[in-house]
Amino acid sequence: MIFTKPIVLAASAVAALAAPLTANDSPIPGYEIVDIQWSLQAFPGGEYINVTGTVEQVVAQLTKINPDYEKNVLAAANMTRLGADAESGLWHYLYHDCLTWPVAWTRRVWEGIMYLDGHDGVPTMGPGPAACARVSCSWDSAIWWCNDDPVELQLDVWTSVAWGAYIIYRDCRNERDDQTSGQIFYEPNWNVIVRGDTC
Structure with a gap:
């Protein structure tokens, strides 16, 4: 069961193979890297604009067009609901591994979760x-979304990806509690990775 929420943004995303890295060059060993293209409205009711990049890059570009864009995105993020969904197991996952990747800063991962x-x-x-696809990255802290099925993957909402990152954020911290990394696996054959990166 997936909850949707009314917000002033309308978005869809498709994967675009723009000069993809091969599996040998990939920061995710064995995986080809693809770009995510977002189709978004800078203003409520405005025309759709195609933007490629992480969610932070998208927000930065559209905030140049509409200074209130970032504020609207953060206002739409419902972390209270997200946490409740995580506790209730609303979106069931198979398993997750902790601290199996280079670590990311928990604060920056949290910001990426809110943006998504x-x-x-x-x-x-x-x-x-x-x-x-790297869907979020700031201060060397990234969220990746991966497809292991030989067919196109489509989720109901971006909250599905945010929720996966939230589980890693919640469960997989180092002893100082300021860094995290991990990978969470879902059916049908997709996963989310939180890890240190270069950005």
């Missing part, structure tokens, strides 16, 4: 297997 949760729309990625 604040966007409506239908996340869509082209067929895998072994395809990943």
Whole structure:
């Protein structure tokens, strides 16, 4: 069961194979890296604009057009609901591994989770297997979304990806509690990675 929420943003995302890295060059070993293209409205009711990049890059570009864009995104993020969904097991996952990747800063991962949760729309990625897109990255802390199915992957809302990152954020911290990394696996054959990165 997936809850949707009314917000002033309308978004959809598709995967675009723009000069993809091969599996040998990939920061996710064995996976081809693809870009996510977002189709968004800078203003409520405005025309759709195609933007490629992480959610932070998207927000930065559209905030130049509409200074209130970032504020609207953060207002739409419902972390109270997200946490409740995590506790109730609303979106069931198979398992998750902790601290198996280079660590990311928990504060920056949290910010990425909020940005993703604040966007409506239908996340869509082209067929895998072994395809990943970096959907959030700031201060060397990234969230990746990966498709291991040989068919196109489509989720109901971006909150699905945000929720996976939230589980890692919640359960997989180092002893100082300021860094995290991990990977969470879902059916049918997709996963979310939180890890240190270069950005």
